[in-house]
Amino acid sequence: MRLSVNIDHFATLRQARRAAEPEPALAALLAEQAGAAGITTHIRSDRRHINERDLRVLREVVKTKITLEMAATADLKKVALEIKPDTVCLVPEKPEELTTTGGLDVVAGRRRLAPYAAALTRAGIRVSIFVDPAPRQIEACAALGIPQIEIHTGIYADLKPGKERNRALADVAKAAAQGAKLGLEVTAGHGLDYHNVGPIMAIPELTELSIGFSIVARAAIVGITQAVGEMVALLK
Ligand code: PXP
Numbered sequence: 001m002r003l004s005v006n007i008d009h010f011a012t013l014r015q016a017r018r019a020a021e022p023e024p025a026l027a028a029l030l031a032e033q034a035g036a037a038g039i040t041t042h043i044r045s046d047r048r049h050i051n052e053r054d055l056r057v058l059r060e061v062v063k064t065k066i067t068l069e070m071a072a073t074a075d076l077k078k079v080a081l082e083i084k085p086d087t088v089c090l091v092p093e094k095p096e097e098l099t100t101t102g103g104l105d106v107v108a109g110r111r112r113l114a115p116y117a118a119a120l121t122r123a124g125i126r127v128s129i130f131v132d133p134a135p136r137q138i139e140a141c142a143a144l145g146i147p148q149i150e151i152h153t154g155i156y157a158d159l160k161p162g163k164e165r166n167r168a169l170a171d172v173a174k175a176a177a178q179g180a181k182l183g184l185e186v187t188a189g190h191g192l193d194y195h196n197v198g199p200i201m202a203i204p205e206l207t208e209l210s211i212g213f214s215i216v217a218r219a220a221i222v223g224i225t226q227a228v229g230e231m232v233a234l235l236k
Contacts (some may be wrong), residue, residue, distance in 0.1 A: 001006065001156060001201050001206065001207070001208065001209060001233075001235045001236075002037035002038060002207060002208040002209070002232055003018075003034065003036050003037055003208070003209055003211065003228070003232055003235050004037060004038035004039065004040045004067055004187075004189075004191075004208055004209070004210045004211075005026045005028075005036070005038075005039055005065075005071055005211065005212070005215055005228055005231075006039075006040040006041065006042070006069075006189075006210055006211065006212025006213075006215075006216075007028050007031065007034040007040070007041055007184070007212070007216070008024075008041055008042050008050055008212055008216075009038055009049065009212060009213060010022045010023075010024040010027040010132055010190045010216060011024045011049035011050045011051075012048070012049045013220075014049075015048065015049055019111055020110035024041070024050065024054050024057075024058070025057040025061050025062075027219075027224055028058055028062055028197050029062075030060065030062060030138060030224045030225055030228070031088055031215075031224060031228045032064050033225070034083035034120065034224065034225045034226075034227075034228035034232065035228060035229060035233050036050050036064065036228055036232070037064055037065070038064045038065035038066070038208070039055070039058065039062050039065070039066055040066075040067040040068075040069060040070035040089075040189075040212065041067075041068060041069070041077060042056070042057065042068075042070065042091070042100075042198060043055065043068060043069070043070050043076060044070075044071075044093060044219035045073060045075065045076065045093060045168060047094065047097070048073040052079055052082075052083075053082060054133070055068070055079065055083045055179070058160055059084065060100065064234075065086040065087065066083075066085065066086050066087070067085060067086065067087040067088075067089055067128070067210065068080055068087070068088050068089070069088075069089045069091050069092060069094035069100075069130070070088060070089075071090070071092065071117055072090050072104075072109075072112065072113055072116040072123050073093075077116055077119060077120070080120060080123075080125060081120075082122050084123065084124070085125060085157040086123060086125070087106060087125065087126040087127070087128055087148065088120050088126075088127055088128070088209075089128040089129065089130055089150050090103070090104055090113065090116065090127070090128070090129045090130065091104060091130040092104045094102045094131075094161070097135070098193075099213075100152075100154075100190065100199050101154070101191075102152060102154070103129075103130050103134075103151075103152040104129055104130055104131060104136070105130060105132035105138060106129060106131060106141050106144065106157045106196065107136050107137060110143065111228075112141055112207070113129070113144060114144060117129075117144055117145070117146050121146075124167050125139075126186075127146045127147065127148070128137070128146065128147075128148035128149055128150050128187065129141050129144070129148075129149050129150070130148060130149075130150045130152060130189075130190075130234065131149050131150070131151060131152065132150050132155075132170075132175075133155075133168075133171040133172045133174065133175035133176075133177075133206060134175070135150065135174075135178060136185075138175050138178045138179050138182065139182070140164065141179070141184065142179070142182035142184055145215060146184070147184065148184060148185040148186070148187065149179050149184050149185075149186055149187070150186075150187045150188060150210060151175050151179070151186060151187070151188040151189075151206075152188075152189075152190050153172055153174055153188050153189060153192055153200055154189050154190040154191045155168045155171075156168035156169050156191075156196070156200070157172070157190065157191025157192055157196050158172075158191060161176075169199050169200070170179070170194045172188060172203065175189065175201045176188070176203050176204075176205035177205055178217035179205065180205040184192040185203050185207055185208055186207065186208060186231065187195075187207055187208040187209065187210060188203075188206050188208075188209055188210070189202045189209055189210030189211060189212075189220065189222065190202060191208075191213075192209060192211045192214065193211075193214035194214060194218070194234065197209065197211070197231070197234060197235070198234075199234055201215065201234070208210065209235065214231075215227050215228060215231055218230070230235075
């Protein structure tokens with residue numbers, strides 16, 4: 001199981017003072033040295049944390065793999081085509097949300113998403129879509145011809161251990177099996193932390209987890225090397 005560390009909230013801290021530090025690229029390098037297999041970052045339309053300058057620096061220094069999360073908009077497509085991350089993960093975006101609140105509705109949005117997926121693919125960028133663990137959504141992703149999906153684990157992660165959470169976990173596991181059967185590489189993320197990652201990590205079809213907030217929060221206390229190292233050790 002690979003860990004891709006989402007470094008957005010180092011930039012959130014920087015933006016709290018509109019200052020020059022902490023430098024998200026430095027966080028990315030330390031995360032890589034501590035065992036991260038990739039770096040994930042989300043550029044939002046309002047540039048509330050990560051901006052184009054950060055992406056340019058990350059592209060220069062990251063040695064593993066950059067996954068850029070972004071909404072399917074003309075503005076952000078232009079950014080992706082300039083930066084050329086290894087992977088773009090298309091996500092929904094609502095201006096007022098604190099964080100992404102669910103997967104993209106690929107069933108409803110397939111026609112709108114297709115040209116974005118095609119343009120990114122033509123530029124040599126691997127396309128993934130952040131999707132709810134719902135059979136019709138997974139089918140729609142496969143029909144789009146993209147190679148990869150990221151299953152939304154937020155519903156699972158927000159629940160306390162118990163029957164309801166077990167059902168949410170089963171949905172993620174079923175979606176992962178369905179995606180793999182359809183030939184998709186299947187990753188997962190959102191809301192995962194040191195306590196709830198265990199059952200998700202046991203899903204055999206998943207190849208990578210994208211984890212941000214819990215690692216950055218822990219890094220604020222114990223340092224990024226330890227925070228990433230502990231998560232890498234858990235995933236082993
Ligand atoms: N995956 C996607 C698509 C996301 O938008 C986010 C949050 O930016 C994550 C994973 C990581 O979630 P968290 O910060 O809760 O670990």
